[in-house]
Amino acid sequence: xxxxxxxxxFMNKGFDKVCQFRITLKGTAPPVWRRIQVPGNYTFWDxxxxxxxxxxxxxxxxxxxxxLHPPLRLRLSIGLPDETDARLEIRVLPDWEQRILDHFSPGxxxxxxxxxxxxxxxxxxxxxxxxxxxxxxxxxxxxKGKGACPPEDCGGVWSFEQQCREGSIDRDDFDVEEMIxxxxxxxxxxxxxxxxxx
Numbered sequence: 123x124x125x126x127x128x129x130x131x132f133m134n135k136g137f138d139k140v141c142q143f144r145i146t147l148k149g150t151a152p153p154v155w156r157r158i159q160v161p162g163n164y165t166f167w168d169x170x171x172x173x174x175x176x177x178x179x180x181x182x183x184x185x186x187x188x189x190l191h192p193p194l195r196l197r198l199s200i201g202l203p204d205e206t207d208a209r210l211e212i213r214v215l216p217d218w219e220q221r222i223l224d225h226f227s228p229g230x231x232x233x234x235x236x237x238x239x240x241x242x243x244x245x246x247x248x249x250x251x252x253x254x255x256x257x258x259x260x261x262x263x264x265x266k267g268k269g270a271c272p273p274e275d276c277g278g279v280w281s282f283e284q285q286c287r288e289g290s291i292d293r294d295d296f297d298v299e300e301m302i303x304x305x306x307x308x309x310x311x312x313x314x315x316x317x318x319x320x
Contacts, residue, residue: 137163140253140261141222145173145235147272148244149279152293154269160262162252166200166217166225171306172262173235173245178271178296181309183238186214187247189230198225202313218310223252241278262303270295 139162147154156176160169166187174181186201199214226233226249235245255261270293272282285291 137161138255139163139223140255141226142250142253142265143169144246144248144250145177146246146248147177147269147279148246150269150283152269154271156267157250157265158262159253159265160222161255162223164222164262165306166220166222167310168306169222169247170201170217170235171309172303173247174237175262175303176264176267176301177245179237179243180274182274183240185235185237187217187233187235189225189233191225191230200225238274241272241275243272243278264298264301264303267296267298269293 140159141162141164142157142159145156145158154177156173158172158176160172164172170185170187171181173179184202184204186199188197188199190196191198199212200217200220201214203214203216231249233247235247237243237245270291272279273291276282276285282291286293
């Protein structure tokens, strides 16, 4: 049985550090990006959910974080393990079991986050700083951002850029004030239940 109660961070309990990330959707010009702050005790699953919310994705597809782990000198992948990973000989660590501060550090501050392996949305996820938690502030929170998120299943970066040029997508349609973050634990429970039922 998988423990889905690994992170009390969404409830604003049990953490004193806050991680500030800049997430940039690669290949977009001007770039689509978000700056978020999340609890330092977050797992990669929690960070995934915060990225989905901040960018405007709907979490319909698989995702994965990829990076080079300097002390181990190994490429690591963290995400949702899937049967295709074994065929491709990729070992993916379950993201709900991996803490972000166990892998992000000043010497290892940038990772690649891919969402939807069909449209292949690649994001740079950069740890900008680790801050003390502010009293009375709810985390996660969106600090700043620019650019509308591409619609789901629109065909990838090339198609998105073309639709922006044609005017069918308003590139500036993004408002920091409208940002609402969802509880990553509830989404994890729903995802695991759906996978068990499949």
